Amino acid sequence: MNAHRLIASRASLIALAALALSACNRESPGPPVSSTAPAPSTAASPAASSASAPASAPAQAAAPLVPEQVAAVAVAANEDVSAGQQIATQGAQGAAACASCHGANGEGNGQAGFPRLAALGRPYLEHQLASYADGTRQNPVMQPIAAALNAQQRSVVAAYYASLGGSAPAPTPTAGARTPQPPVLAERGDDRKGIQGCANCHGPQGIGDAAANPYLAGQHAQYLTNALAAWKGGTRNNDPSGQMPAIAKALTDADTSALVAYFAGLPPPAPRNQQAAAVAVNTSRPAVQSGPVAATQPAQGIGTEQGAPLTGGSQGPGSGGAGTNPGQTPNR
């Protein structure tokens, strides 16, 4: 399972980003989840509370099902990125310094077609390095460099670049200038060609996300052109969903030019840790506490939106059970 890509398609769940980011701890860079869970020693254990236990019952020690994994998808605001910075600026055994091509601040090199790396998602960068190393993304320059780095080195260098941003002088629009009009393909797609809008994964105006979907805004035109050609030609084959090769093959040269011109002309996004911090601030609890903080006889956790229960499990395949049916008492 490519957890990165899955996590990444949540463009519209930005409000939950703080939760999402913390949720990703388990996923990266571990092996597929279905094989990571150790045997639940709880299979016959009384650890799980009985169905009738009140919420306030002390938690009994259920054995952890998931090994603690350390790598975070996003770079924590206070994470030390100096190890990655060292590789980026000085290189490692067998690997040239990233900065020699990608610039001192990860701004890339437009003329040479070297991509901007600053503020790309850490999982995205790690996945690209792994793909260069294993040949699913072919590039004669990057392949030996990526192969010379071990997984730990790739992870820290990805963290470093994910923490950068705002460094490059983006093609700042002059005061009063309008945002360029997006091509129809960028926001809407084309039904006949079977192409969904880029925005579905790469975000509105190509801002990308903190995980597997790279920003397109402010990326260098030559690089974007090359990347689409690589998807189309098969030298880049590291999208486990197969979406990008299919999309690239359906694009005409004129489509590609219009999309590249549009995205390359937008300002690149800020670093992800700053974005995550902003979300965290916005979603912190209000200073004013409302509601029955210590109600003696609390109501059941049932809310409704014009009749539709909000407590979870009410929807989808019809899980209508505990706590979701006003007419029934749970725990029977």
Next chain:
Amino acid sequence: MAASKLPAVDAVLLGVGLVGTMLGRELTKAGLKVVGLERGQPRSTVPDFQGPQMHDELRYSVRKALVQDSARETLTFRNSAAETALPVRRFEGFLPGTGVGGAAVHWNGQTYRFQDSDLRMRTRTIERYGEKAIPSGMLVQDWGVTSEELEPHFDRFEYLLGTSGKAGNLKGTKVAGGNPFEDPRSREYPTPPQKEPYGSALFRKAATGLGYHPFTQPSSNLSQVYTNPEGMTLRTCMFCGFCERYGCEHFAKSSPQTTLLPVLLADKNFTLRTQCQVLRINLDKDKKRAASVTYVDGAGREFEQPASLVIVGMFALNNVRLLLLSGIGQPYDPATGKGVIGRNYAYQTTAGVQIFFDEKVNINPFMRSGASGTVMADFVSDNFDHGPLGFLGGAYVGEVMSHGRPIEFHPTPPGTPAWGSAWKQAVARHYNHTCLLNIHGSSIATAQNYLDLDPTYKDAWGLPLLRMTFDFPENDIKMSAYITDKAVQIARAMGGRQVVGAPRKGPYTSTQYQTTHNTGGTVMGNDRATSAVNRYLQSWDVPNVFVIGASNFPQNASYNPTGTLGALAYWSADAIVKRYLPNPGPLA
């Protein structure tokens, strides 16, 4: 106002959803001139289903933008014939689709085959348990078709959709990894199984540990890019978490739009008319033949469309209503037990179990697709011994959470206040650390549960609404209690710190979403005294009318209905093209 009479066509489709699209394709291929009448709007993946607009939870989940407009056309509901039914002003309990593509646009993609023990439920129940196992008042019936007869049509339908799954029984040989209880299938699924979310992996481990047989739920939001036999290419599901109640922006969910509709629309023999509300089927004087249908277009103009063949392929409830409005078949009367239209209405008996985990266990509920998940069929249908249990039917149990959307998904343990800061803290604490198990159970048809026309309430065109009289039969309450208890045991083995589960109990309420699986009312069978259509889904009374949908199910089974509905549509189309068209008349 006199209706404008239009030139006659060979066939008219009432509803252009899944059934309408499939039949339209089969009939135009056979050379017929076909008109499709759809009450809703035209729509396609681009631009109608594109993000970020499509991920508007308020618009689609809460306000239900893709669902039948209850201000114009709804139904009335009551739990028993002793009550007075009142109109459903807002669809909550179930969500009939509207618009081109129908409910197959906003479905979840869970794609099963009903088992032979479902299709021949009466025969096989009596064979195994004796006559007494079916109490009077329970209208357990055979469908008139076997799983072996339907197999090629199941196969064809799954290959149309590109369903992702793993066979459990290939031509009689059990295959590891699939559903070991399924009837023999002729070949593998068209695409490999969906990825397994973490909560599903926990379920698999726990269920396996208890000796059950979990498998990956067959999914029609696809695991990889797939080109179907019609030449349509579908793409890979991105686990966006906005599946049921939404259209798919990625061409990844199998809907008419992604599997077939563009092919049909390109056929010069086919004409699509949208915003056309069908009022009735008009019969000849002797009521043995349908002559035309009457509909009102978006501008309020009334038209009469003559046709040699009428395919009724609307949502199950609307199929029933249209036959009642058109005077086709005898309406069911619960007092005498006579009549067939509206008889054998059934639903789905669902229940849920919540597992609240320690904060170390990250479930990532937002990272789901409509049909990803792991289920087990050990308690489905007659896969277990009902002898001592005192009920018929069963349920699948699985971890098939389809989403963790912010407005709808707020699992909190019992005792949590319903609002305020303590509630908010509980939501934040549990959002990412809660799993749900679904107990998706069968629904037996009874003499008391039925559909007829409401004596009081009318729709926007002045026609009587359908009236639903339904409550959960005692049989299904018992079934739910037994299997929910098994699910709670599995949930405890999954290692959560608290497990909360409750079986389904009556009375049924139409204001809480449970499932959209309304079935019956125009059921199929070999006996015209107990079925509305024959085994080819042809009206017993008016042979040039075929009624196709979940309204054909004599009782509802444990699995989700769409796979069986699609197989029946191909089964019926095959009979129409090969047998009816060369020699129009009763097929049985």
